[in-house]
Amino acid sequence: xxxxxxxxxxxxxxxxxxxxxxxxxxxxxxxxxxxxxxxxxxxxxxxxxxxxxxxxxxxxxxxxxxxxxxxxxxxxxxxxxxxxxxxxxxxxxxxxxxxxxxxxxxxxxxxxxxxxxxxxxxxxxxxxxxxxxxxxxxxxxxxxxxxxxxxxxxxx
Numbered sequence: 001x002x003x004x005x006x007x008x009x010x011x012x013x014x015x016x017x018x019x020x021x022x023x024x025x026x027x028x029x030x031x032x033x034x035x036x037x038x039x040x041x042x043x044x045x046x047x048x049x050x051x052x053x054x055x056x057x058x059x060x061x062x063x064x065x066x067x068x069x070x071x072x073x074x075x076x077x078x079x080x081x082x083x084x085x086x087x088x089x090x091x092x093x094x095x096x097x098x099x100x101x102x103x104x105x106x107x108x109x110x111x112x113x114x115x116x117x118x119x120x121x122x123x124x125x126x127x128x129x130x131x132x133x134x135x136x137x138x139x140x141x142x143x144x145x146x147x148x149x150x151x152x153x154x155x156x
Contacts, residue, residue, distance in 0.1 A: 012148070012149050012150050013148075013149065014148075015146055015147070015148040015153065016036040016037075016146070016147050016148075017036065017038075017072055017073070017144045017145065017146060017147070018034060018035075018036055018072075018073045018077075018081050018144075018145045018146070018147055018152075019034075019035050019036070019038050019050075019070045019071060019072045019073060020032045020033070020034055020035070020070070020071045020073065020080065020081070020084050020107055020110075021033055021035045021038070021050050021052070021062075021068055021069070021070055022068065022069040022070070022071070022097075022104055022105040022106070022107075023058070023061050023062055023065040023067070023068050023069070023104065023105075024065065024103055024104060024105065025061050025064075026064060028103075029092075030092045030097055030105035031058050031061050031091070031092070031105075032058075032069075032084050032091055032092065032105060033052075033056060033058050033084055033085070033091070034081050034082075034084040034085040035050055035051070035052075035070075036147050037050065037051035037127075038050045038051075038070060041131060045133050046133060046134040046137070047119065047131055047132065047133055047134070048070070048114060048116060048131075048132055048134060049129050049130060049131045049132070050068065050070065050129075050130050050132070051124075051127040051128070051129050051130075052127060052128050052130065053126060053127055054126050054127065054128065055126075057087065059128060062118075062128070062130055063121070063128070065118065066102075066117060066118060067102040067103070067104050067115060067116060067117055067118065067132075067135075068104060068115075068116050068118065068130060068132055069100055069102075069104030069105060069106050069113065069114065069115050069116070070112075070113065070114040070116070071106050071107035071110035071112075071113055072110055072111045072112040072113075072114075072139075072144065073107075073110055073111065073144070073145040074109065074110065074111045074142045074143060074144060074145060075142070075143040075144060075145050075146075075154050075155075076109075076145075077107075077109070077110070077145055078145060078152055080095075080107065081145060081152075083095070092105070095107070096108060100113065100115045100136060101115055101135070101136045102115045102117070102135060102136065111139060111140060111142050111143075111144055112137070112138065112139040112140070113136070113137070113138045113139075114132075114134050114136070114137050115134070115135050115136035115137075116132025116133060116134050116135065117132055117133050117135050118130055118131070118132050119131050119132060119133050143155050
């Protein structure tokens with residue numbers, strides 16, 4: 001069996017984009033977290049998934065939500081990625097956001113936005129996998145914020 005450190009180092013060799021996954025809590029307050037475990041699943045229907053660690057304090061909010069949002073970050077949004085990766089604070093404090101069609105919080109100037117209706121939650125290992133059907137999608141031009149070998153990278 002592969003140990004956790006070897007597995008983590010090996011997976012770090014796969015370059016990913018960075019997104020902020022967001023939900024509204026029952027009182028309508030925005031919450032979000034930085035994710036790089038997000039991918040498309042299907043074109044018909046348009047499905048994406050996001051993986052959330054069981055230890056994430058936002059997991060109960062995602063479980064209670066009908067919709068989640070994804071804001072795919074551009075190369076100038078590294079500070080936003082860091083803020084939403086930091087635990088123990090209101091990550092939306094001082095952050096401007098817009099309500100999507102479904103009400104989910106979306107971050108301005110992101111390369112792309114997806115609003116997803118949760119269709120299935122799969123329990124796998126130490127993560128919950130939220131499979132959502134895209135009900136709204138927008139994109140713009142620009143370069144993505146990339147993550148490779150445990151650090152941010154940029155396209156040449």
